[in-house]
Amino acid sequence: MTSTTMDTGKSYHKQATGAAFETVQQHATDQDITLFAGCFCPFVQRVWVGLEYLEIPYKVYEVDPYKKPQELLELSPKGLVPALRLNGYVPPRALNESTVILEYLEDLASTSTKRSLLPPLSDxxxxxxxxxxxxxxxxxxxxxxxxxxxxxxxxxxxxxxxxxxxxxxxxxxxxxxxxxxxxxxxxxxxxxxxxxxxxxxxxxxxxxxxxxxxxxxxxxxxxxxxxxxxxxxxxxxxxxxxxxxxxxxxxxxxxxxxxxxxxxxxxxxxxxxxxxx
Ligand SMILES: N[C@@H](CCC(=O)N[C@@H](CS)C(=O)NCC(=O)O)C(=O)O
The missing domain is CATH 1.20.1050.10 (Glutathione S-transferase Yfyf (Class Pi); Chain A, domain 2)
Structure with a gap:
């Protein structure tokens, strides 16, 4: 379980490919929630899967988390993805941290789509x-x-x-x-x-x-x-x-x-x- 391959100097991708690319295309119109995403990021993927499963409308916005645009820094203090911009508030509000975002989405779904990622409250x-x-x-x-x-x-x-x-x-x-x-x-x-x-x-x-x-x-x-x-x-x-x-x-x-x-x-x-x- 060790490796011998050589570093070929490849860089991270900035745009999703395959099935994820199609999902980005399908979520390109403005919604109450904008997911600031990076295509390779597993923390982003958590939130993305949560949005899909809970059937919460969202827009995906792919950013380069290593060349942080100002818009990302306004949402996420360390400039990390995932971050959510909550466009329903004036001015818009923000959330970051994948685990916190998932809990937020779970709460949101409980009064909207009625879907859940947890066993029922009765258990x-x-x-x-x-x-x-x-x-x-x-x-x-x-x-x-x-x-x-x-x-x-x-x-x-x-x-x-x-x-x-x-x-x-x-x-x-x-x-x-x-x-x-x-x-x-x-x-x-x-x-x-x-x-x-x-x-x-x-x-x-x-x-x-x-x-x-x-x-x-x-x-x-x-x-x-x-x-x-x-x-x-x-x-x-x-x-x-x-x-x-x-x-x-x-x-x-x-x-x-x-x-x-x-x-x-x-x-x-x-x-x-x-x-x-
Ligand atoms: N604790 C954060 C971690 C997020 C994180 O580390 N995201 C990476 C991408 S996978 C990032 O934005 N990195 C930018 C950087 O290192 O400056 C979460 O759970 O959301």
Missing amino acids: PYARALVRLQSDHANRTLVPAFYRYLQAQDPDAQIAGGKEFLDAVETLVGLFERADVEVGGTGLWKEGGELGLADILVGPWLFRATNVLKHYRGLELPRGPKFDGWLNRLFQHPAFKCTCSTEELYLDSYERYAFNRPNTSQVANAINAGRGLP
């Missing part, structure tokens, strides 16, 4: 289990992805691969616990629906199957249950329509795979041993 314990899965995704699985991808030394790559796979295994353990205790949550449950934890981890597991596979030779665990879940997740219309073609991800993540200096705020935080921005 607080099941909702708490989903939040445990989500907490694990945010604090352990996502940072492990970047530590693994940015590791250059072979020993560090082996340790990074183990850390990432351990995080996946722990996630599976949390899903299994929900099976036993509340009859399952999200798409892990056969016949279940897309849920918050699926959305929070999906973008990184997707990038594990292309970026980590290509640059680190990673193979995700196999088995009927795990394969079934990943398949339901990646084929879910709300997820699939936010995915670009593989080339976009491989090109965009070369910077991370070779740990080029100043790749991003996320990469710098990983290199400095700090929490993610």
